[in-house]
Amino acid sequence: MLIKLTGGTVYDPASGIDGQVKTLFVLDGKFINQPPAEMPIDKEYDLKGKVVMAGAIDMHTHIGGGKGNIARMLIPEDHRKDPVYRSDITRSGCGHAMPSSFTAGYRYAEMGYTAGFEPAILPVNARQAHMEMADIPILDKGGYVMLGSDDYLLRMLTAKKDQKAINDYVAWTMNAAKAIGVKVVNPGGINAFKFNQRQLDLDEKNAHYNVTPREILQVLATAVKEIGVKHPLHVHGCNLGVPGNVETTIDTMQGIGGLPMHLTHIQFHSYGTEGDFKFSSGGAAIAEAINKNKNITADVGQILFGQTITASGDNMRQHANHGFANPNKWVCMDIECDAGCGVVPFKYRDQNFVNALQWAIGLEIFLLVDDPWCVFLTTDHPNGAPFTTYPHLIRLLMDKSFRNDMLATIHPEAQKMTTLASIDREYSLQEIAILTRAGAAKLIGLDDRGSLGEGAWADITVYTENTDREKMFEKPDYVFKDGELVVVDGKVVHTTWGTTHIVTPEWDNSVEKSLEKYFDRFMTMKLGNFKMSNDEITEDGRGSLTAHSLNSIS
Amino acid sequence: MSALTFTAIKTTEQRVDMSPLVCHLLKDLSVAEIAAIELQNGKRKIRVDELFEISGDDAQNILIKNSYAKLDFIAKELHDGVMTVEGEIGAYFGMSMKSGELTAKGNVGLYAACEMKNGLLTINGNAGDFLGAALPGNKQGMKGGTILVKGNVGQRSGDHMRRGNILIEGNAGDYCGSRMIAGTIAVMGTTGRFLGYAMQRGTLLLWKKPTLSAAFNDCGSHTLAFLPILFKSFKKLDSKFAEESAAFNRVQRYGGDMAEKGRAEVLVKL
Numbered sequence: 059m060l061i062k063l064t065g066g067t068v069y070d071p072a073s074g075i076d077g078q079v080k081t082l083f084v085l086d087g088k089f090i091n092q093p094p095a096e097m098p099i100d101k102e103y104d105l106k107g108k109v110v111m112a113g114a115i116d117m118h119t120h121i122g123g124g125k126g127n128i129a130r131m132l133i134p135e136d137h138r139k140d141p142v143y144r145s146d147i148t149r150s151g152c153g154h155a156m157p158s159s160f161t162a163g164y165r166y167a168e169m170g171y172t173a174g175f176e177p178a179i180l181p182v183n184a185r186q187a188h189m190e191m192a193d194i195p196i197l198d199k200g201g202y203v204m205l206g207s208d209d210y211l212l213r214m215l216t217a218k219k220d221q222k223a224i225n226d227y228v229a230w231t232m233n234a235a236k237a238i239g240v241k242v243v244n245p246g247g248i249n250a251f252k253f254n255q256r257q258l259d260l261d262e263k264n265a266h267y268n269v270t271p272r273e274i275l276q277v278l279a280t281a282v283k284e285i286g287v288k289h290p291l292h293v294h295g296c297n298l299g300v301p302g303n304v305e306t307t308i309d310t311m312q313g314i315g316g317l318p319m320h321l322t323h324i325q326f327h328s329y330g331t332e333g334d335f336k337f338s339s340g341g342a343a344i345a346e347a348i349n350k351n352k353n354i355t356a357d358v359g360q361i362l363f364g365q366t367i368t369a370s371g372d373n374m375r376q377h378a379n380h381g382f383a384n385p386n387k388w389v390c391m392d393i394e395c396d397a398g399c400g401v402v403p404f405k406y407r408d409q410n411f412v413n414a415l416q417w418a419i420g421l422e423i424f425l426l427v428d429d430p431w432c433v434f435l436t437t438d439h440p441n442g443a444p445f446t447t448y449p450h451l452i453r454l455l456m457d458k459s460f461r462n463d464m465l466a467t468i469h470p471e472a473q474k475m476t477t478l479a480s481i482d483r484e485y486s487l488q489e490i491a492i493l494t495r496a497g498a499a500k501l502i503g504l505d506d507r508g509s510l511g512e513g514a515w516a517d518i519t520v521y522t523e524n525t526d527r528e529k530m531f532e533k534p535d536y537v538f539k540d541g542e543l544v545v546v547d548g549k550v551v552h553t554t555w556g557t558t559h560i561v562t563p564e565w566d567n568s569v570e571k572s573l574e575k576y577f578d579r580f581m582t583m584k585l586g587n588f589k590m591s592n593d594e595i596t597e598d599g600r601g602s603l604t605a606h607s608l609n610s611i612s
Numbered sequence: 613m614s615a616l617t618f619t620a621i622k623t624t625e626q627r628v629d630m631s632p633l634v635c636h637l638l639k640d641l642s643v644a645e646i647a648a649i650e651l652q653n654g655k656r657k658i659r660v661d662e663l664f665e666i667s668g669d670d671a672q673n674i675l676i677k678n679s680y681a682k683l684d685f686i687a688k689e690l691h692d693g694v695m696t697v698e699g700e701i702g703a704y705f706g707m708s709m710k711s712g713e714l715t716a717k718g719n720v721g722l723y724a725a726c727e728m729k730n731g732l733l734t735i736n737g738n739a740g741d742f743l744g745a746a747l748p749g750n751k752q753g754m755k756g757g758t759i760l761v762k763g764n765v766g767q768r769s770g771d772h773m774r775r776g777n778i779l780i781e782g783n784a785g786d787y788c789g790s791r792m793i794a795g796t797i798a799v800m801g802t803t804g805r806f807l808g809y810a811m812q813r814g815t816l817l818l819w820k821k822p823t824l825s826a827a828f829n830d831c832g833s834h835t836l837a838f839l840p841i842l843f844k845s846f847k848k849l850d851s852k853f854a855e856e857s858a859a860f861n862r863v864q865r866y867g868g869d870m871a872e873k874g875r876a877e878v879l880v881k882l
Binding site: 143 | 652655747748749750751
């Protein structure tokens with residue numbers, strides 16, 4: 059099947075193409091530069107005057123795993139307001155804050171997204187997370203496995219095991235859980251919560267294991283680097299949401315000693331303690347630190363106003379915030395001694411000082427980080443806002459007058475506490491393409507996605523230029539997934555099944571000896587059942603696995 | 613002007629979402645426009661005139677004839693106006709009703725009057741489970757108004773109820789008044805097991821002696837001055853509750869549920 063996409067204005071930062079008119083060819087799902095001579099073109103799309111980008115990639119979105127189902131159960135009233143009826147090609151479900159898996163796939167695709175990565179796969183729940191993501195149509199999936207509060211790792215640290223042993227354990231776990239990265243959530247804090255600690259600073263010791271978050275970050279970041287995984291350690295830091303946590307966050311960046319590290323939903327970690335309300339913006343300081351430390355990347359976790367639900371592995375911070383639950387119901391739980399989970403519904407309000415300032419802090423970070431390859435567009439779906447708000451967020455970034463109009467409507471005290479009005483920067487289309495496509499693919503370590511260059515898979519989004527960027531980005535003219543047309547005029551016309559992206563670092567199999575003993579003694583399942591096999595993802599005939607390259611290990 | 617009348621001309625295998633056919637939504641529509649409305653019917657849609665013969669023109673006074681037990685969400689969020697239904701009725705009858713008068717001539721299904729806000733809802737037949745309750749997962753059920761049932765009701769009537777009156781001339785099933793936050797349920801007939809289970813506040817007014825759990829304490833017999841006032845407020849209803857002989861002021865009082873807040877009361881006629 060040879061497809062010709064004629065005359066579109068192409069934004070492809072991965073190939074260094076910035077708004078040039080270019081004709082693209084897709085042969086059997088992948089881009090080629092020139093079709094073989096005399097090969098007939100099966101289908102031609104006239105894209106003159108249209109904007110062409112790669113399919114967007116959401117590098118941090120909670121779309122799979124147990125907490126999603128808890129969130130769904132917790133807010134039936136939200137689902138009732140947004141029922142999704144079946145059509146001849148799409149399944150029924152429900153939408154808004156925590157949509158059903160099928161609806162998530164359709165709505166992502168209808169916005170031009172072709173991949174989403176679940177950032178918190180608990181190893182013990184990996185099977186469920188992959189099963190759930192297997193029910194997300196069209197999108198490519200993948201996930202980061204959550205380590206750092208599991209007893210096995212903490213025992214290793216207490217016992218002063220060498221880095222090699224930890225590397226083996228990390229690589230083994232990534233393979234067992236079919237992950238493409240490693241995430242750490244409130245390093246050691248989820249575990250400390252079980253020993254009755256209600257906060258844990260970067261250098262505070264876990265009461266039972268005598269291990270500090272700093273040590274955990276250090277060994278995990280080292281492990282990720284040494285086993286060659288391209289996605290840097292994905293860090294949800296200490297003290298999420300605590301006023302004054304900007305110090306902790308900067309300390310975390312500097313303390314990692316130059317190792318690659320990705321700080322996620324950094325907006326929630328950028329708060330100062332100045333002003334009458336003892337809550338102020340640390341956006342500028344964080345942006346400066348990201349600009350200075352080249353080993354650091356961050357996604358923002360922008361909040362947008364309205365009802366949503368926060369779902370996080372960080373039960374320590376979720377427990378601390380449960381008083382803000384709106385509607386007033388929440389869940390915090392331990393998950394098989396491996397990690398935790400906290401789900402708290404939230405309603406962010408523009409007339410609430412704290413919420414309004416959180417909104418401004420997120421935008422400050424977006425606009426003050428110089429290098430668009432170091433910052434990523436997320437709302438930490440659904441924690442800051444549902445992913446369906448992305449077009450609105452893009453307009454806030456690309457349109458200064460719109461941004462300032464919105465700024466004028468928020469809590470007046472919050473307006474005084476932010477420098478947002480004085481920031482003139484407007485993102486260009488090319489920069490948006492970096493944030494949501496090329497940069498994300500590079501960060502995750504995807505070899506052949508997020509690009510329109512030769513050899514890459516043909517995930518394509520086609521937009522009609524519109525000065526109202528929200529309208530432009532919420533309704534693409536065409537979306538192609540692996541060269542198949544899936545969306546026309548913002549509506550799904552065909553459903554496909556994406557692949558699951560993984561990496562397969564190597565480990566020394568002797569790691570299983572002590573793990574087996576540990577599993578037999580403490581865990582609810584046997585080691586053999588804990589490990590996922592490839593067949594579990596592929597045997598239904600619609601799932602597949604794509605292993606990506608690793609950095610060469612020196 | 614005569615009542616806008618929908619007479620069912622056939623029954624469907626699958627359930628029908630009747631929520632578009634309610635006074636405030638039909639107010640400014642012509643009969644032709646109403647006929648063209650599409651109702652969700654299982655996984656398909658069905659036009660109103662495929663299912664009903666339409667006559668009359670007063671959208672503030674709607675009559676549904678030949679109703680059958682698969683018509684759900686009748687009078688959902690009714691806001692002013694009068695609606696009357698003849699025949700069997702499906703689930704969610706009068707859900708979230710805000711004001712006005714709603715009458716069922718026959719039996720109604722599950723979740724009738726759930727999360728009702730205000731108004732008067734009369735059921736001449738029996739009602740199913742979860743009368744005046746909260747929808748699953750929601751925290752507050754009926755928040756105001758009056759429900760009058762002339763027949764019997766199923767289980768969990770008034771589950772999570774917050775305010776208002778439920779008057780039952782017949783018998784109530786198990787878990788009557790379960791998880792009630794506040795409000796009044798009066799039952800002339802018998803009540804089932806687990807009466808007032810996890811009830812926080814509110815009043816259950818009973819004519820027949822119930823089987824109470826150990827979490828309700830006997831607080832002795834009382835003559836309560838508010839009861840005649842309460843009965844007087846029922847006078848305008850077309851009901852046994854309005855009859856002179858129904859009123860009393862002498863009751864045995866039980867307090868509970870001690871496994872919850874324990875500030876609810878069960879008053880039994882002496």
